[in-house]
Amino acid sequence: MHLALATLLGGGGAPVHDGPIAAGLKNFSNWLTEPTRYSVASILAVVGILYFRKFFAQVWVITAFFALSTAYFVFAFQDPNFNAIITKPDNVPIVILFASVIFFTWLALRRAVINDERTKRGEPTLEGELAKQKVFTWPDLVYTELICLILFTAGMLVWSILITAPIEEPAATARTPNPSKAPWYFLGLQELLVYFDPWLAGVVLPSFIVVGLCAIPYLDLNPKGNGYYTFEERPFAIAFFWVGFLLFWVSFVILGTFLRGPNWSFFGPFEYWDLHKLEPMVNVDLSTYFWVELLDKPRPDNAFVREAPGIVALLGYFLVLPPLFGKTVMKKMVEEMGMVRFNVFMHLFLWFVLIPVKMGLRWTVNLKYFIGMPEYFFNV
Amino acid sequence: MTKLFTYIRESQIWKSIFRHGYPDTPRNRTLAVLSNVFLHLHPVKVRRSGIRLSYTWCMGGLTFFLFLILTLTGLLLMFYYRPTADKAYEDIFALREHVPIGVMREMHRWGAHLMVISVWLHMYRVFLTGSYKPPREFNWNVGVILLVLTLLLSFTGYLLPWDQLAVWAITVGTNMARATPFLGHEGPGAALVSFGGIDFIHAGDDVRFGLLAGRFVGEGALLRFYVLHCVGFPLIAATLMAVHFWRVRKDGGISGPL
Numbered sequence: 001m002h003l004a005l006a007t008l009l010g011g012g013g014a015p016v017h018d019g020p021i022a023a024g025l026k027n028f029s030n031w032l033t034e035p036t037r038y039s040v041a042s043i044l045a046v047v048g049i050l051y052f053r054k055f056f057a058q059v060w061v062i063t064a065f066f067a068l069s070t071a072y073f074v075f076a077f078q079d080p081n082f083n084a085i086i087t088k089p090d091n092v093p094i095v096i097l098f099a100s101v102i103f104f105t106w107l108a109l110r111r112a113v114i115n116d117e118r119t120k121r122g123e124p125t126l127e128g129e130l131a132k133q134k135v136f137t138w139p140d141l142v143y144t145e146l147i148c149l150i151l152f153t154a155g156m157l158v159w160s161i162l163i164t165a166p167i168e169e170p171a172a173t174a175r176t177p178n179p180s181k182a183p184w185y186f187l188g189l190q191e192l193l194v195y196f197d198p199w200l201a202g203v204v205l206p207s208f209i210v211v212g213l214c215a216i217p218y219l220d221l222n223p224k225g226n227g228y229y230t231f232e233e234r235p236f237a238i239a240f241f242w243v244g245f246l247l248f249w250v251s252f253v254i255l256g257t258f259l260r261g262p263n264w265s266f267f268g269p270f271e272y273w274d275l276h277k278l279e280p281m282v283n284v285d286l287s288t289y290f291w292v293e294l295l296d297k298p299r300p301d302n303a304f305v306r307e308a309p310g311i312v313a314l315l316g317y318f319l320v321l322p323p324l325f326g327k328t329v330m331k332k333m334v335e336e337m338g339m340v341r342f343n344v345f346m347h348l349f350l351w352f353v354l355i356p357v358k359m360g361l362r363w364t365v366n367l368k369y370f371i372g373m374p375e376y377f378f379n380v
Numbered sequence: 381m382t383k384l385f386t387y388i389r390e391s392q393i394w395k396s397i398f399r400h401g402y403p404d405t406p407r408n409r410t411l412a413v414l415s416n417v418f419l420h421l422h423p424v425k426v427r428r429s430g431i432r433l434s435y436t437w438c439m440g441g442l443t444f445f446l447f448l449i450l451t452l453t454g455l456l457l458m459f460y461y462r463p464t465a466d467k468a469y470e471d472i473f474a475l476r477e478h479v480p481i482g483v484m485r486e487m488h489r490w491g492a493h494l495m496v497i498s499v500w501l502h503m504y505r506v507f508l509t510g511s512y513k514p515p516r517e518f519n520w521n522v523g524v525i526l527l528v529l530t531l532l533l534s535f536t537g538y539l540l541p542w543d544q545l546a547v548w549a550i551t552v553g554t555n556m557a558r559a560t561p562f563l564g565h566e567g568p569g570a571a572l573v574s575f576g577g578i579d580f581i582h583a584g585d586d587v588r589f590g591l592l593a594g595r596f597v598g599e600g601a602l603l604r605f606y607v608l609h610c611v612g613f614p615l616i617a618a619t620l621m622a623v624h625f626w627r628v629r630k631d632g633g634i635s636g637p638l
């Protein structure tokens with residue numbers, strides 16, 4: 001069944017000989033999706049879309065986006081490598097994730113833009129107009145639910161009949177598949193393993209995500225924007241969540257699913273998953289930079305002396321920055337939130353910021369660890 | 381025909397079940413919701429803004445509906461599945477080989493993927509509409525726990541087919557637990573948890589061992605994941621969903637501008 005679908009959508013068979021335009025497009029896609037460029041491009045996209053939100057909120061923009069994406073997919077399906085990764089049955093949901101996240105982000109942005117304009121003109125928001133009317137749960141709500149339910153079940157059935165759930169070889173603890181991937185929804189965390197050790201990427205950061213989510217209602221004291229879409233009444237909150245959810249979570253899941261192959265090396269969407277592709281690892285610890293490059297000495301033997309620069313830097317980051325900001329640029333915030341809230345917020349926020357900081361340092365100066373104490377499994 | 385319907389509706393059996401007439405008058409519509417324990421999770425009247433698809437995206441409802449589908453299909457799958465290392469794979473394989481147009485396993489697998497997506501989108505919507513702000517702070521927290529439970533449900537289920545994909549995905553996932561500070565044998569600070577020269581944390585008793593009932597993903601892990609997947613987590617999730625829906629109602633219904 002699944003094969004039938006793949007042929008239906010085209011491709012999957014004999015290799016196609018690309019013309020110059022097709023080859024150019026493929027090479028460009030492979031080039032752009034390289035993790036550094038991919039991440040930088042995503043950041044620029046988020047900032048750009050928020051800044052030019054009036055433009056992006058238009059209906060034709062999203063229509064054009066989906067039309068172009070569809071065209072691109074049809075084109076890309078002809079390529080055996082692209083086809084192989086996209087039509088893997090378990091990857092279909094990730095395509096759905098991609099499309100639905102983009103669509104709903106656009107929808108929310110559109111309503112936010114409309115609401116912000118209405119508020120400026122002194123009119124009620126889209127939701128505000130309807131909120132005054134009350135309707136009976138039966139039939140209005142119950143029927144909406146029922147219709148959603150039926151349509152949805154039909155869709156699920158069609159999907160289930162068309163695509164058979166896969167099953168691989170029986171479990172064999174002696175044979176490690178390459179790549180070994182966590183379930184797709186944890187691939188964002190697996191991507192962080194490139195930059196952080198397991199105790200951070202796998203334990204501490206996920207715990208902070210859960211704690212941070214729980215803390216949101218107690219840290220965001222802005223009373224505005226409750227019950228309607230808006231951007232201008234809570235720009236920081238929205239931008240923050242966009243970065244956290246869209247970039248560090250969804251886009252990394254997509255990266256991990258489609259662009260990470262054997263040995264967790266990067267593979268462009270049109271690239272063959274070659275087991276022997278090696279990426280040179282030349283990452284350097286902060287302690288090496290400090291002792292060897294800066295002071296021109298050998299690294300001291302005592303781990304704590306050796307790692308002193310990193311320890312000082314991180315202690316400064318986590319212990320000096322919050323009071324410093326609290327006394328200066330964020331003075332008003334401290335007054336509004338109180339000391340406890342402010343400190344909780346700052347610590348969560350600094351951890352959040354540490355992720356892009358470390359990524360940036362890795363890309364630019366090949367930084368491996370701020371503090372590297374493998375003796376104690378303590379690497380940051 | 382009309383006569384038949386009237387007859388049924390006038391019968392003692394019908395009247396013993398439904399204590400109101402056809403819901404086409406305000407009174408009966410109110411009663412339809414109030415006298416039904418399931419519909420009662422809804423308020424009698426809702427703000428028109430709150431039931432618009434463009435507002436809620438119906439993602440919470442969809443998540444709940446997927447949970448129901450998964451419970452149903454999962455129950456059917458349990459009839460055919462034995463959680464032991466030598467039977468598990470065989471049973472899943474047999475489902476595909478011997479059942480023509482079988483969709484239970486497919487519905488369960490695709491539904492599980494979708495539930496993870498819909499719960500993320502639901503959270504995204506709740507955030508973007510600021511619906512976690514007072515008075516809904518607590519319900520947001522119930523939601524966060526439900527999110528974690530959804531991921532745990534999906535994660536424990538991932539192991540059950542007992543194929544290469546399953547075992548290695550769970551291996552990658554649970555390897556992280558080795559590095560838990562203080563509690564994992566490769567975690568920072570684990571060496572400090574020792575007493576009189578005896579290390580308390582080693583590969584044979586750290587958190588990963590506790591998760592997997594062993595040093596690697598084996599039969600003990602399969603049973604443990606099976607029990608959590610089929611009984612433990614669904615029970616907790618169902619209970620919290622009841623709390624979640626009740627609180628939606630008690631916090632003034634779906635959020636809207638005041």
Ligand code: HEM
Nearest residue numbers: 436440441443444503511519520523524526527633634635
């Ligand atoms: C198994 C998971 C979940 C289920 C079945 C579920 C179900 C629902 C349903 C049916 C609603 C009614 C409104 C709507 O459909 O949007 C709702 C509202 C709500 N949910 Fe969830 N939810 C889940 C997870 C979450 C998560 C992960 C969060 C947040 C972290 C959350 C926070 C909320 C809040 C704050 C409301 C009130 C929203 C409002 O009044 O506008 N829920 N939930």
